[in-house]
Amino acid sequence: MTIQNECIGCITAQSKRVCEAIHADAALSERIVQYVETSLQNADFTLSPPVVAAPLYEHMAVLADTNDLYEHQKQHATQQANSYIPFLQESITQSDDPFIATLKTAVVGNVIDLAAEVSFDLHEAINSVFTTPFSHDDSTQLSETLKRSKTVLYIGDNAGEHIFDGLTIQSLQKLYPHTVFTYMVRGNPIINDVTMREALEAGMDSICTVMDSGVPTPGFVYELASSEAQNLFETADLIIAKGMGNYECMTPQKRHNICFLLKVKCSVVAASLGREIGDIICKLD
Template sequence: MTIQPECISCIAAQSKRVCEAIHADEMLSEKIISYVETALHDADFTLSPPLIAAPLYEQMALLAQSDDLYKEQKQHASEQAKTYTPFLEETIQNSDDPLIAVLKTAVVGNVIDLAAEVTFDLHDAIMSVFNTPFAHDDTQLLRASLTHAKTLLYIGDNAGEHIFDALAIRFLQKLYPQLSITYMVRGNPIINDVTLREAHEAGIEKICSVMNSGVPTPGFVYNLASAEAQELFDNADLIIAKGMGNYECMTPQQRHDICFLLKVKCSVVSMSLHQEIGDIICKLS
């Protein structure tokens, strides 16, 4: 997806959220917000929103003298997510259709998006997702693909959300024991995206392979990925990609058999998917 005019105001608003997240004083806030607003004047409208945002976040981190702008918020999101894993595990185990419960669990995590808002009510989000059908529903196609696949690449999105990804992966392995699963994370801290640090803190390497994509953007950009990550992307039988950032970076798609799992959070993605803001999506192409 290429950036749209609406994305400019969204990225500008994110700079203000960064200032709130790092408790910036007035002088630092002015520097960060001014820098972003100036940089956006020359935005390249042939690029995707995550590609535009990545260098801006790098510069904001430099101005703030921080290697991880959302470290505190990511830790909080992860701890909050952990408190809900027993409930979600029980929900999956007691479900009449465990795969749907697994997919809903994965999507529930996608509400933990600090780029959209610094605070969130995870309990309400969980209840909402489990009581909402997929607006774009390719779950039966995905079920068939999972049955025949030998290798699955699961591309993560946000920290905190990765706690639910780990739970989803554990149950996918139980449902489809022939699957060899790799969980892919970002190359370095960018917004609140999951990196190797959060993945290892959650012990995901104990349940499946974990790979650093090498990508510095809030979404998987093939041309920026390491050779190893590109090879896995090209050769995996099936890919599950979480969140809007991955959807934005991977649309149009470079291959078939990618399932996008996400909650629609903005008008640009809403128009692209022909769905409403707030809808949950399971789209297999």
């Protein structure tokens, strides 16, 4: 999907949140916000919001003299997510429908998003997710597709959320033991998205194969991916793509059998899906 007028204000607001996150002084804050506002005056409206935002974040990092603007926030989100794993494991085990409980576990982690228009409380989301229906529910079709799939590419989104992704993949491996999973991460630090560093620190490589997409944007962009990542994207029997960034970058789709799992956190994505902010989505195309 392409960037809309509403996205411009959202990206500007994100730049202000960056300044708060890195505790920038007034002078640095002014340079960062002014740079973003000026750059957005020439935004290419044929591109997706993550593609427009990516170079802006790269330059904000240069201005702030850091490689990872949200390093500390990602560490905190990971610690917070880990504290909920026992509860989520038990919820899946005791559920009357472990598959649906697994999908809900995947989606609830998508609350951890530092670039969203609207923020949600993780604790509240976890307490309510198992009684919240998918507003777009292709879970039955997804289950049938998984039964036929030998290979699944699971494209991650945010750090912290990746802890829930690990539990999700472990649960899916039990339900579909014939299926081989690969977990794909971003090519370099961008917003609070998961990279190889966070994935390896969490031991994701002991759960399944972990692949660096090579993509520098907060969402999978095929044209920017490494040849290895492109090949897996093309050949995997099923792709599970987490979060709004992946949805924005991969809509319209380049192939069939892509399942988008996300929580709607902005008006533009809500309009694209015909849903409401706060809805949870399981959409198989």
